[in-house]
Structure formats: structure tokens, C-alpha cells
Amino acid sequence: MRVELKGLHKTSKKLADGTKRDYYYAWKNGPRIKAEYGTSAFYDEFRRLTKEKKSPDSNSFQSIITLYKRTDLQQRKPSTRRSYLQYIKLIEEEFGDMSIAAIEETGSRAVFLDWRSEMADRPRTADLAWSVLQKIMAFGVHTEKLKRNPCVKAGRLAETGTRREKIWLPADISKLREKASQQITDALTLALWTGQRQGDLLRLQWSSYDGMRIRLKQAKTGRHVIVLVSGELRATLERLKKLNDERKVPALTILTNSHGKTWTSDGFRTSWGKAVEAAKVSGLTFHDLRGTFITRARRAGASIEDIAEASGHSIVDVRSILETHYLAGDATAGDAVILKLEGKTS
Structure with a gap:
């Protein structure tokens, strides 16, 4: 039985083999739901994500991202906001549930660099996503939610080449x-x-x-x-x-x-x-x-x-x-x- 979920956002993408795949998000520009659509796990994940939207765990990176979207992001031009949101969505999906303590630990920089390298076949996208991540980290440091920014001075893939090297x-x-x-x-x-x-x-x-x-x-x-x-x-x-x-x-x-x-x-x-x-x-x-x-x-x-x-x-x-x-x-x-x-x- 399929349950109507208010705010659920669906997109479709054509894959390289010609098949179509549907992707579901807790809300438009929100995090992607990874469980299979129609399963109890899907509904549980949707409820968890929408609950976190209202009050994310204060110990998670999502709390910093949410605060950034509500404050600093709103001060930017509408076109900039729209551009940033597509990369923020990627960041939320990958690191939203990452704890602030884990970000502050030695070795977390390698975690974020590894994520960027997965987009190395699209160096411009990788650089833009990294830039937004870096800004959110800097915002976290500025608001004293984070003790350090592990994403500074990483260079640009578009200039230095892809991970194929x-x-x-x-x-x-x-x-x-x-x-x-x-x-x-x-x-x-x-x-x-x-x-x-x-x-x-x-x-x-x-x-x-x-x-x-x-x-x-x-x-x-x-x-x-x-x-x-x-x-x-x-x-x-x-x-x-x-x-x-x-x-x-x-x-x-x-x-x-x-x-x-x-x-x-x-x-x-x-x-x-x-x-x-x-x-x-x-x-x-x-x-x-x-x-x-x-x-x-x-x-x-x-x-x-x-x-x-x-x-x-x-x-x-x-x-x-x-x-x-x-x-x-x-x-x-x-x-x-x-x-x-x-x-x-x-």
C-alpha cells in the first residue's frame, strides 16, 4: 500500500544503459531518500528526515548546514542561492548525519577530499561543490559551532587535472x-x-x-x-x-x-x-x-x-x-x- 507523503519530491534520470531511474527527496532541494520506494524503510527514512528538517541534531553537521541556509545563504543573490542549493543538497546527502566531533578530528580532511575525488570526472562540479562545503565550514567556525575548517586550501581540480592522474x-x-x-x-x-x-x-x-x-x-x-x-x-x-x-x-x-x-x-x-x-x-x-x-x-x-x-x-x-x-x-x-x-x- 502506498502512503501519500506531503512534500515528497520526485525526479527521474535516464541512465547510460537507457533505463530510467526515479529518485525521491524528503522535500524539494532536500536530502535524497536512499531506501527503496514503497517499503517501510522508505517511510521511516522520510519521517526521520522531515523531523530533522524542523530540529536537526545539534551535534550533527546538518545543524550547521540548516543554520547556514536560514541565515548566511539568505543574504546572497537569488541566483547564487539557487546555485548553492544544488551543491548543498549533495553535501547534506553525504555528510548531513556526520557528527561535529568527527569533522573536528584529525583525518577528516581526507574524508572530504575523497568525496570530492568521486566527482573528478566533472572537475568544475567538484570544485563548486567543494567551494560551497568550504563556505559552510567557515560559517561553522565563524559561529563557533566548529573549532576548525578542514576544507581550506585544496586547489582546483579544473586547473590541476582529474583523479585519472x-x-x-x-x-x-x-x-x-x-x-x-x-x-x-x-x-x-x-x-x-x-x-x-x-x-x-x-x-x-x-x-x-x-x-x-x-x-x-x-x-x-x-x-x-x-x-x-x-x-x-x-x-x-x-x-x-x-x-x-x-x-x-x-x-x-x-x-x-x-x-x-x-x-x-x-x-x-x-x-x-x-x-x-x-x-x-x-x-x-x-x-x-x-x-x-x-x-x-x-x-x-x-x-x-x-x-x-x-x-x-x-x-x-x-x-x-x-x-x-x-x-x-x-x-x-x-x-x-x-x-x-x-x-x-x-
Whole structure:
């Protein structure tokens, strides 16, 4: 039975495969409802969001965002307000429930940089979204709701290039493994061997793993991906499965925190940011593991088409990443050409 929800806002978007997807928001320009439409979880989330609209948790970033919209934003030109609201909506969806304490902790900057990097294929959008986020943070500091602004002086993606230029080198991976917790290194291993987005990996359930392959549907694109599990990843998954089976209340998801519970996006990003900082790895984000997967796969002999199929990237994006790293960075990549020419002329 469908219940009429006052203020519910619906939009539709045509995906790359031609299908149409509907998106629901608690109100126009409000946060997106992530639960499936028509389910009890959907109605519960709608009620929670509309309740928070009236009185958001004073310990959450949403309280600062709400105050910003009611005060500072209203002093700007109507066209500026309209422009800002589309980016504020993105920020609310991603960080609205993030605690103020988590923002103030060391390592939170990496969390926000990782979010920006997920929009690197749209550098102008990423820069504008970051600019608005930075202004809200500054407002929080100005009103003494925040002790610091973790989003200052980050440069512009539109000027410096996209994340395609960034990959994790073996030394970076080794440093993180050495300093990070087992839960973080397990997530690192899963990302390195699947090339999937952080959100998709955090949601990945045991039902998606059959002992040989991982099957998932990407939340961002709706694309179905099948990845053959490598020996190293299988060893990690089997260890995690055994550990999960021994728990009184097994988790549905493959990746869990130190308490054996499904990671929240906020919790994982904070822990990841701290681990990266402790390992002294700079300029790299979780999202950059996608390009790293592509580069490693190509060096191992995989075709561009197969890499695109496994990672969920477009063939154009795979080629772009490889042109930056594989073709330019491998000193032996052109050896076969010279050897063939030498054979023909000798």
C-alpha cells in the first residue's frame, strides 16, 4: 500500500544503459531518500528526515548546514542561492548525519577530499561543490559551532587535472598496510582486486560472493558487474567469512568495523582518513584505487574491454587512465614493438 507523503519530491534520470531511474527527496532541494520506494524503510527514512528538517541534531553537521541556509545563504543573490542549493543538497546527502566531533578530528580532511575525488570526472562540479562545503565550514567556525575548517586550501581540480592522474604505487600500499587496522587493510584488498567504488564495497553483502566470483550492482550507474576473485582476495574473504560465522549476530556485509558491525559511511571515511594520515600517504584517496586497479590489470595483460567490464568504467575512461599511467609509466611497454621491427629488418 502506498502512503501519500506531503512534500515528497520526485525526479527521474535516464541512465547510460537507457533505463530510467526515479529518485525521491524528503522535500524539494532536500536530502535524497536512499531506501527503496514503497517499503517501510522508505517511510521511516522520510519521517526521520522531515523531523530533522524542523530540529536537526545539534551535534550533527546538518545543524550547521540548516543554520547556514536560514541565515548566511539568505543574504546572497537569488541566483547564487539557487546555485548553492544544488551543491548543498549533495553535501547534506553525504555528510548531513556526520557528527561535529568527527569533522573536528584529525583525518577528516581526507574524508572530504575523497568525496570530492568521486566527482573528478566533472572537475568544475567538484570544485563548486567543494567551494560551497568550504563556505559552510567557515560559517561553522565563524559561529563557533566548529573549532576548525578542514576544507581550506585544496586547489582546483579544473586547473590541476582529474583523479585519472593519481594511482597508488606499491610503496603507498605497503605503507598503508603497515599502519592501518585489519579492517582498513581488508577494505584496501577488496578495492585493489575489484576496482569498485567505496560505497558499493561497504554495502557489498555475503550473498554477492559465491566462493569464486563477486556479483554486484553499482549504485551510481546501475551497472551489473562480475569480478573473478583472485587468490589473495579469496584468502581474505574466507578469513572474514569464518570470523563472521563465529559471531553471535553475523553481519550481512563483507566489510565490518572493529565491532563486527556494518560500516557507516561516516565511520569508514573517518577511519580511512586517520589511517592514510598515519601512513603519511599524501595526495591519494580511496577513489584512486579504481584507477590503480585498471593500471595493475593492464600490466597483467588484461584487455581494455575486459577491464571496463570488470570495473564498471567506460572504455573511454579506461583508455584515458592507461594513457596516463600504463603507456607513459611502463619503461618496457614499447619493447615488443622494437623487437618486432628488429626481427623484420634483420
